Amino acid sequence: MTSILECRELMKAYGKVIAVNNVSLGIGRGETKVIFGPSGSGKSTLLRCLGLLEKPTKGSVYFNGVDVYVSKQDLNKLRARIGFVFQEPSLFRHLTALGNIMLGLKHVSGLSDAEARRKAYEALKLVRMEDWVNYYPAQLSGGQQQRVGIARAISMDPEVVLFDEPTAALDVELKWEVISVMKDLADRGTTMLVATHELRFAKEVADEMIFMDQGQVLEVGSPDHFFTSPNTERARKFMAKILG
Amino acid sequence: MLFLLDYSTFLINGFIITVEVTLIGVGLGLILGILAALGDIFGGRIIKIIVNVYVEFFRGSPLIVQLFIFYFTIPMITGIRMDVMLTAILTLALNSGAYQKGYLKGAMEAVFKDQLMAALSLGLPTWKIFLYVVVPQALRIVIPAWSNELASMGKSTTALIVIGVREFLNTGISITAQTFRPLETYAFITIVYFIWIYSMLKALDMLYNKIKIPGLEPVI
Secondary structure, X not given: OOEEEEEEEEEEEEOOEEEEEEEEEEEEOOOEEEEEOOOXXXXXXXXXXXXXXXXXXXXXXXXXXXXXXXXXXXXXXXXXXXXXEOOOOOOOOOOOHHHHHHHHHHHOOOOOHHHHHHHHHHHHHHOOOHHHOOOOHHHOOHHXXXXXXXXXXXXXXXXXXXXXXXXXXOOHHHHHHHHHHHHHHHHOOOOEEEEOOOHHHHHHHOOEEEEEEOOEEEEEEOHHHHHHOOOOHHHHHHHXXXXX | OHHHHHHHHHHHXXXXXXXXXXXXHHHXXXXXXXXXXXXXXXXXXXXXXXXXXXHHHHHHXXXXXXXXXHHHHHHHHHOOOOOHHHHHHHHHHHHHHHHHHHHHHHHHHHOOHHHHHHHHHOOOXXXXXXXXXXXXXXXHHHHHXXXXXXXXXXXXXXXXXXXXXXXXXXXXXXXXXXXXXHHHHHHHHXXXXXXXXXXXXXXXXHHHHHHXXXXXXXXX
């Protein structure tokens, strides 16, 4: 399968600290892939590089087969085609739930106010937040904020959505609000690359799981593979720890 | 105080000048403050140094000294003398901009980095992030500090007397010189200043309450 988004031999260093080292992976249309691994393993940095929010120190990022940095394409236009959901909801605090979604639709996609409003409402409905359109971020729970963050990302009709541990900052109950929305998206065929520790979610929806440790991909396989017999000792220990 | 009615035109003109220089000075100071704050946040080393020299000079020296420099010293060096009102407005704007830079920088930095990253991920170019994400939040956050600036600048305009601007206090001094009735004259001047500044503060307070958003309260 041709990858929509792909990185080859990607390396990202901050001074002498190497956060991601020689990672190559890709995600094809309609796939759901889950990246997991201990904190500090480089998952977030990798996603930020793939989301074109950080430039890799070495290696390449390909979007629809074109090397993003060699082809010198307009990064803002490409970013609009890659949805990103952050660990913190990162909503714009001066805008309502609806306003948060309309901002990109109006000022990036160039939709009229009425069109943007209609599309933003649809996106909020998809994440079951249609009753909260006029609420400001401070008036929403963490789970609701994160669902608005997801709606904001998918409203732009991205070709792929990257999720950077979207449930990490939420308590158990709120986590499942968000996970069920993500499951819906996966069922609808949304192309998703998800960094998460929610292995139950991974088991249910992932086409492939990628285990990272110390900035490197140590093992790639199906959920069944990881849940039954991971190859590496490190992955085995991590799975055991997470699954209790 | 009825004798002041004979000087009403004179007083009104003086008051209009005071209001004008205050509002134009603070308004231009806001633009300078925004530019200086942006320079200090996003600029390179040289720009940061220029911004900091500007801010430290205007915050670290008395307004009267700054007025002397702009009205007397610089024309002596350059041979170019500006109109007294232009000098007054320019000096007040530069002075106010130096203070406003501090408030604005704090307010802009209060727009958390994660929001900037989120805006970037939507594909918004930097100038749109600034216009639609940073400024609307920063201005709301800065209003309480900004009302102090307006009140302070309104009172500071009395310093313009040293370069001969016919502002409100200066008209009062002239009236006193003619009537020898300082008590009533200065009492009247004080009352007008108080009502004017109190009204401005109340108006800003109402504006703040009208546009305030839950969760977006000042953090500076």
